[in-house]
Amino acid sequence: MKKLWGGRFRKATDKKVDDFNSSIRFDKRMYKQDIKGSVAHASMLGKQGIIPKEDSEAIVAELKNILNDIEDGNIEFLVDAEDIHMNIEKILTDRIGDAGKRLHTGRSRNDQVALDIRMYLMDETADIEEMLVETMTTFVELAKQHIDTIMPGYTHLQKAQPVTFAHHCMAYYEMFKRDYSRLKDCRKRTNVMPLGSGALAGTTYPLDREYVADMLGFDSVTMNSLDGVSDRDFVIELAGCLSMVMMHLSRFSEELILWSSNEFSFVEMDDAYSTGSSIMPQKKNPDVAELIRGKTGRVYGNLMSLLTMMKGIPLAYNKDMQEDKEPIFDSIDTVKLCLPVFCDMIRTMKVNKNNMYDGAKGGFTNATDAADYLVKKGLPFRDAHAVIGNMVFYCIEHGKAILDLTMDEMRSFSDMIGEDIYDAVSLETCVNDRKVIGGPAKRMTEKAIKKAERFIDSIETDEN
Ligand code: ARG
Numbered sequence: 001m002k003k004l005w006g007g008r009f010r011k012a013t014d015k016k017v018d019d020f021n022s023s024i025r026f027d028k029r030m031y032k033q034d035i036k037g038s039v040a041h042a043s044m045l046g047k048q049g050i051i052p053k054e055d056s057e058a059i060v061a062e063l064k065n066i067l068n069d070i071e072d073g074n075i076e077f078l079v080d081a082e083d084i085h086m087n088i089e090k091i092l093t094d095r096i097g098d099a100g101k102r103l104h105t106g107r108s109r110n111d112q113v114a115l116d117i118r119m120y121l122m123d124e125t126a127d128i129e130e131m132l133v134e135t136m137t138t139f140v141e142l143a144k145q146h147i148d149t150i151m152p153g154y155t156h157l158q159k160a161q162p163v164t165f166a167h168h169c170m171a172y173y174e175m176f177k178r179d180y181s182r183l184k185d186c187r188k189r190t191n192v193m194p195l196g197s198g199a200l201a202g203t204t205y206p207l208d209r210e211y212v213a214d215m216l217g218f219d220s221v222t223m224n225s226l227d228g229v230s231d232r233d234f235v236i237e238l239a240g241c242l243s244m245v246m247m248h249l250s251r252f253s254e255e256l257i258l259w260s261s262n263e264f265s266f267v268e269m270d271d272a273y274s275t276g277s278s279i280m281p282q283k284k285n286p287d288v289a290e291l292i293r294g295k296t297g298r299v300y301g302n303l304m305s306l307l308t309m310m311k312g313i314p315l316a317y318n319k320d321m322q323e324d325k326e327p328i329f330d331s332i333d334t335v336k337l338c339l340p341v342f343c344d345m346i347r348t349m350k351v352n353k354n355n356m357y358d359g360a361k362g363g364f365t366n367a368t369d370a371a372d373y374l375v376k377k378g379l380p381f382r383d384a385h386a387v388i389g390n391m392v393f394y395c396i397e398h399g400k401a402i403l404d405l406t407m408d409e410m411r412s413f414s415d416m417i418g419e420d421i422y423d424a425v426s427l428e429t430c431v432n433d434r435k436v437i438g439g440p441a442k443r444m445t446e447k448a449i450k451k452a453e454r455f456i457d458s459i460e461t462d463e464n
Pocket residue numbers: 023027083109110113317319321322323
């Protein structure tokens with residue numbers, strides 16, 4: 001096949017180089033954005049009188065046919081037409097001749113690919129934002145069912161203080177809310193229209209860049225032609241945002257894997273979200289959570305690939321940048337694969353409230369509250385800490401929990417202790433007295449849930 005750029009060449013490209021150079025196998029997924037961009041560019045060229053009106057109209061009409069043909073599966077892309085941009089331009093020219101050959105006036109593949117990738121990432125980001133709203137909603141729903149489900153909170157994976165499962169879920173709500181806002185923010189910087197940057201130095205044609213931006217729904221146009229074609233910050237930024245999403249998914253997955261173990265037995269994954277063993281008949285494995293945790297690695301890897309790929313690139317466009325696509329596409333695909341299955345997995349899992357409660361009873365999770373009890377009776381905190389430290393030591397020696405101690409045993413540590421200590425260090429009091437903003441008390445959790453619901457509603461009304 002004669003190349004679109006074949007004029008200055010006397011030899012065909014080596015077959016191996018065609019395969020090596022070609023990006024069609026992965027950039028064909030941007031066909032819709034490529035056509036949309038070309039429609040806008042051609043319309044603008046016609047409006048500005050840069051190409052004849054009839055040609056511009058013929059291009060626009062035929063591009064729409066090509067779009068339908070691609071969607072109906074009637075187009076086969078060619079490896080030796082290199083990429084999606086030249087494949088579409090070639091099909092167009094084969095079909096409408098000279099008019100088609102005028103499409104690329106005042107445009108380079110460098111600003112064309114920059115445009116396409118921006119549009120593609122904005123579309124995908126919007127999808128992922130919706131999935132994150134779904135994820136936030138799932139956590140809020142779960143929290144609502146577990147406002148009174150007391151469980152141990154951990155630091156260093158050692159039992160620390162009692163919290164509720166609702167409070168734990170709302171922690172993840174906060175993480176995914178930040179992920180959502182990070183994606184929206186990243187989309188703002190992606191939402192800049194590069195066409196008109198040309199190969200690197202703009203163009204002499206009187207392009208109306210703002211018209212094209214308007215037509216494509218961009219907020220603004222890029223301000224420097226060199227930067228316009230060679231900026232991939234927005235790709236890396238998105239890869240970073242997606243890494244953070246995976247990190248959050250992975251942390252909860254890890255907790256679920258741990259909590260599914262016989263030792264914890266805090267949760268049980270639904271049969272539909274677990275798998276068995278080919279040899280051990282008793283096994284029920286949390287594969288979905290493990291795979292999400294595992295897939296986090298490739299998404300981090302993609303971020304590192306992109307950063308490394310870009311680090312030594314002199315201005316402006318270099319072919320290295322074609323390597324931006326597979327990693328970012330893979331990160332997008334992975335996150336889009338994980339989020340829905342994650343939501344379904346946690347929606348269907350069984351939460352063993354009793355085991356969580358029993359877990360919170362062990363490990364002296366109320367020791368801080370016992371010390372605080374003495375502080376409220378007038379003892380300085382450091383002294384109270386020491387008294388309860390002795391009490392815990394005694395409990396360990398005698399295989400007891402603080403609440404198991406008799407009044408006499410209690411008072412052997414401090415005569416400031418009275419009957420009211422039993423209530424003061426009950427798990428319910430420990431949780432519900434933590435009424436500070438952001439605390440696990442029932443009242444505060446209810447407030448946090450209301451606030452979250454209002455936030456989610458505001459997104460949904462914004463979108464309509
Ligand atoms: N396929 C190329 C890419 O993805 C398009 C731009 C090619 N430009 C060029 N001058 N070779 O980056």
